[in-house]
Amino acid sequence: xxxxxxxxxxxxxxxxxxxxxHVDYGKTTILDFIRKTKVAEKESxxxxxxxxxxQIEHQGKKITFIDTPGHEMFxxxxxxxxxxxxxxxxxVAAEEGIKPQTKEAIEHTRKAKLPLIVAINKxxxxxxxxxxxxxxxxxxxxxxxxxxxDIPQVNTSAKTGQGIDELLEIINLVAxxxxxxxxxxxxxxxxxxxxxxxxxxxxxxxxxxxxxTLTNKDVLATSSAWGKIKTMEDFRFKxxxxxxxxxxxxxxxxxxxxxxxxxxxxxxSIEKAQSQVKKKEPIExxxxxxxxxxxxxxxxxxxxxxxxGCLEALExxxxxxxxxxxxxxxxxxxxxxxxxxxxxxxxxxxSKIIGFRVKIGSSIRRLAQQKKIRIITFDVVYxxxxxxxxxxxxxLEPEIIINSIGQLKVLALFRTxxxxxxxxxxxxxGKAKQGALIKVIREGKELGxxxxxxxxxxxxxxxxxxxxxxxxxxxxxxxxxxxxxILEFFxxxxxxxxx
Numbered sequence: 123x124x125x126x127x128x129x130x131x132x133x134x135x136x137x138x139x140x141x142x143x144h145v146d147y148g149k150t151t152i153l154d155f156i157r158k159t160k161v162a163e164k165e166s167x168x169x170x171x172x173x174x175x176x177q178i179e180h181q182g183k184k185i186t187f188i189d190t191p192g193h194e195m196f197x198x199x200x201x202x203x204x205x206x207x208x209x210x211x212x213x214v215a216a217e218e219g220i221k222p223q224t225k226e227a228i229e230h231t232r233k234a235k236l237p238l239i240v241a242i243n244k245x246x247x248x249x250x251x252x253x254x255x256x257x258x259x260x261x262x263x264x265x266x267x268x269x270x271x272d273i274p275q276v277n278t279s280a281k282t283g284q285g286i287d288e289l290l291e292i293i294n295l296v297a298x299x300x301x302x303x304x305x306x307x308x309x310x311x312x313x314x315x316x317x318x319x320x321x322x323x324x325x326x327x328x329x330x331x332x333x334x335t336l337t338n339k340d341v342l343a344t345s346s347a348w349g350k351i352k353t354m355e356d357f358r359f360k361x362x363x364x365x366x367x368x369x370x371x372x373x374x375x376x377x378x379x380x381x382x383x384x385x386x387x388x389x390x391s392i393e394k395a396q397s398q399v400k401k402k403e404p405i406e407x408x409x410x411x412x413x414x415x416x417x418x419x420x421x422x423x424x425x426x427x428x429x430x431g432c433l434e435a436l437e438x439x440x441x442x443x444x445x446x447x448x449x450x451x452x453x454x455x456x457x458x459x460x461x462x463x464x465x466x467x468x469x470x471x472x473s474k475i476i477g478f479r480v481k482i483g484s485s486i487r488r489l490a491q492q493k494k495i496r497i498i499t500f501d502v503v504y505x506x507x508x509x510x511x512x513x514x515x516x517x518l519e520p521e522i523i524i525n526s527i528g529q530l531k532v533l534a535l536f537r538t539x540x541x542x543x544x545x546x547x548x549x550x551x552g553k554a555k556q557g558a559l560i561k562v563i564r565e566g567k568e569l570g571x572x573x574x575x576x577x578x579x580x581x582x583x584x585x586x587x588x589x590x591x592x593x594x595x596x597x598x599x600x601x602x603x604x605x606x607x608i609l610e611f612f613x614x615x616x617x618x619x620x621x
Contacts, residue, residue, distance in 0.1 A: 135304040135367040136177070136184035137297035138206065138330065140236070142227035143213035148243040151280035152213065153189050156290070175315050175330055175370030176357050180290040185297075186330070186368045188315070205383070206313045206330060209296055210236040211289070212264070213243050216250035216277070220258040228262055237296050239274045240266055241289055246279040304367035309388040310336035314344060315370065317379040318429035319458040321481075323353070325376040329365075329386060336365040336388065342376070343395035344384040349376035350392060379457055382431040418449040419517040422473035423510065424464050425455040426480045432503075433457055436478060439507050445621055448517045450510065460486050460497060468495045474513065478506055515621045523615040528552025528589070530609045536594070542575070543597045547609065554587040554595065558611040562601045572599020574611070 141149045157176050174189045188207055210231040214224060231238050240259065242252045256266050256275070265271025274292045278285035315328040325347075329336070338354040338361075352375040356362050365371040380386070389395040425440075427433040433455055440450060453471050454464070459481040468475050468490075475490070477499040490497050500506035534546040556577045562569045576596035579587050587593040597603060 132303040132305055135302050136186055136369075137208045137293060137300070137302055138186045138188060138368050139209045139211055139293055140188045140207035141211050141213060142230065144215070144218075144221040144223040144227075148215065148278075148280045149213045150189055152241065152243065152278060152286070152289075153187055155280050155283055155286055156187070174357070175328060177369060178290075180287075180294065183294050183297075184368070185290065185293055186370060188330075205234050206315075206332075207234070207236060208300060208302055209239065209293060210234075211239045211241055211293070213241045213278075214255050214259070216242045216245045216252050216255060217247045219251075219255055220262060225262060228264055237300060238264065239276070239289070239292055239296065240264065241276055241278045241285070243278045243280060245277040245284060246282050252277055302368075304333050306335050306366055308334040310334035310340065310365070311385065311387050312336070314380045314382055314384045314386060316382055316429055316431050317376070317457075319379060320374075321459065323374050325349070325379050326372060326374050327376055327380055328357075329371050329373055331365045331367055331369050331371065333367055334388070335367075336371065338363050340388045341390070341392055341395045342373075342386050343389055343398040344380040344386045345398070345400045346384060347376045347378045347380035348392065348395040348399050351375045379430050382434060418445075418447060420449045420451050421510075421514050421517060422451050422453050422471050423513075424468050424471075424473050424475045425452050426460055426464065426475065426477040427455075427457055428479040430457055432478055436503065436506065439503070440510060443507070443511055443514060443621060445514065445518070447519070448514050448621075450514060459483070462486060462489055465489050465493055465495050465497075469493045474498065476500075476506060476510060478503070511621050515619060518619040518621075520616040521619050523617050524612050525615055526552070526610060526612045527558060528554055528611045530554055530593075530595070530611070532603055532605050532607045532609060533592070535603065535605060538602070541598060541600055543603050544594065545597060545603055545609075546592065546594050548592045549587055549589050550608075551589060552611070553589065554593055554611055555613075556583075556585045558613060560597060560599065561610040561612065562599070562603055563608040563610060564604065564606075569607075570599060570601030572597050572601060 141153060143149050153176060157178050175186060176189065177184055177186045212227055214220065242255050244250060245252060256269055259266060260269055264273055266273050266275035268275060276285045276288045276292060278289055310331050311333045312329050312331040315330050317325065317327040320326045338351050341350045342348065351373050353373065354362055354365065355372045357370050359372065425436060427436060437452065437455060443450060453473050454467060460475055460477055464475055465486060475495060475497040477497065479501055480499060482497055482499060498509060528549055529551040530547040530549050532545050532547045535543065536546060537544040554577060556574055558574045560572045560574060562572065574595055575598045577584055577587060578594040579591060
């Protein structure tokens, strides 16, 4: 059981705000302007790849922001971000408008029953059309106050800072109306925002305290992990002794990486914390994304990622790569750098190692080269997904395209052998071509196929014979050709399939 809670007393707590919206619409740059750091510039492709939590202060009041990835690969992470927040800010680019991820974000907030604030961003651009955006939002049942609705809306520019103060004021106003309360005296409860394995510090988790006060000596447990806090830091990686409600913290000390979105509680002892952990398939267990059917060619991969949230999002995205002809089989999926055991497993299972933001040591690279194991690493999610899609496409049998090039009417038979015939005829459509394949057609029905071994015109060998010209053909095939048969000449083109 969690620690007993004493001195129950509810106090106002800071709001937890989630930033949602389409990729490249400026979510991270808005936060960047707010917290005066340069997170966006450090991210691959300018896209947030992890959930992060940050706390700022505006007019003496604290606000906690959860920055969720905007890329379509991270639907599960965005959804969970909405579930742990108090208020949602929907960012829409003023010059572009509603996109699929915008609609998805609206749906997330609706399901989570979150108060919504709309930020029409990039308002400084010449192409900005805020009124058009408002109308598009209304079509999606988001009616802003200026159009007679009850949803606050502000025009912002992460580049110039326009509207940012107004956005923060609206957040504080909405938070007051929501009357967010918590009891600082009780033992802490909260949610896992992110977790990864640090080479030097071990399992490192980002937690959001929802109730109570978390101290740097507490014993924690989620449904999948337990531990005693070894170190606790704020979002700037500064050591702290305690964390109050709505505060994001970075802790070390878990026995294994807790899964994103899990609730955590504080316990009186490690033994009691351990008893709360449910036995479940570890994240590094074997996963099969596509059914491993006997009639399908299969691509085996070992998937590595730097943090749990990305690993989950990647697996979710890979499930969407489907084919009737090939299957994707994830032999192993876990967080952390590529190890020698990964290389050995890849050798025994004929797998490729796919890594996302993970390190490859020189000794591991040498081992992989010796074992002839391919290791491919990425810093941008959609590039990883595209590579896996291409690897699967390489397993597909090429599509055979039949190109008809002409027809000939058989006028005479000169010689017949076991699998060869010499025939004479007249080209009635297109052309006859040396080396072309042949369909033998009699009374409108195809009887069989063969090939042009030799083509002659006027007793001289030639490459082509045109329409209305007569020629001789050495035909190779098991079908017996008769006079008045139609021979259709065709070529086969092999075309690479794509997923």
